[in-house]
Amino acid sequence: MDTRPIGVFDSGVGGLTVVKQVMKVMPHENIVYFGDTARVPYGSKSKDAVTKYSLQNVRFLKTKNVKAIIVACNTASSNSLSAMRDATDTPIFGVVVPGVEAAVHATKNNRVGIIGTAATIRSGAYETLIRKQNPNIEVFSKACPLFVPLAEEGWTDNEIARLTAQNYLAEIVAQGIDTVVLGCTHYPLLKRCIGTAVGDSIKLVDPAKATAQQVKTFLAERNGQNTENKEGVRRFYLSDTTNTFAFLCQKALKYPYQAEIIDIEKY
């Protein structure tokens, strides 16, 4: 048994969609969340910038004595995972591999859409890994950068969000896909709009569930789970204030958690 917390980070509030699944699958685990709200979005940054930020985030979480780190950010997972793994002995879990496995499992017609930030799509990570698992699958990718500011603003289900989703998604829907991967952890916050834009016949894959399950299995195999008979403690840190954090916590986690502000440049 290991009562140390699990560290989770994202560029902002998107990673809360992963925290939600971690809380569901491992309710006794303590969680330390860091949202890099001072530097969001990551998706429009270079690989070098995303890697620098990711390494700082890992160093910050390590000061909280975490037993594992979940990179609840597709942009960091697809661009900087190996740099993070090289920099620390703490087990690091990304969201891309679980997303790939869920997508390969979900598609019936072997036509899969990937939506994510510009940096995630540019990395080609999803496409490469999906094709490695099944070369018969055709992948259609589309960067949807405006979804992140919409989610950070809490504009997740209004006319602007609906029109944005229709505009971005028409192109990949026209390719006859039967599955679309929400390849950015902010996107599940816009799930309703995205679902309406793609229609009922297309499955939405959120890698968060499979990620949480992967971490649970890893900890269980090493006797590293927190088996205390009480609900885990969740602590939240941000690199800058945001007016919408408590609201989005309420929306994603059903509780308006408060966050502490830290200076991430110190790490």
Ligand code: DGL
């Ligand atoms: N939520 C992150 C992702 O999964 C980052 C979005 C951003 O900051 O652009 O890619």
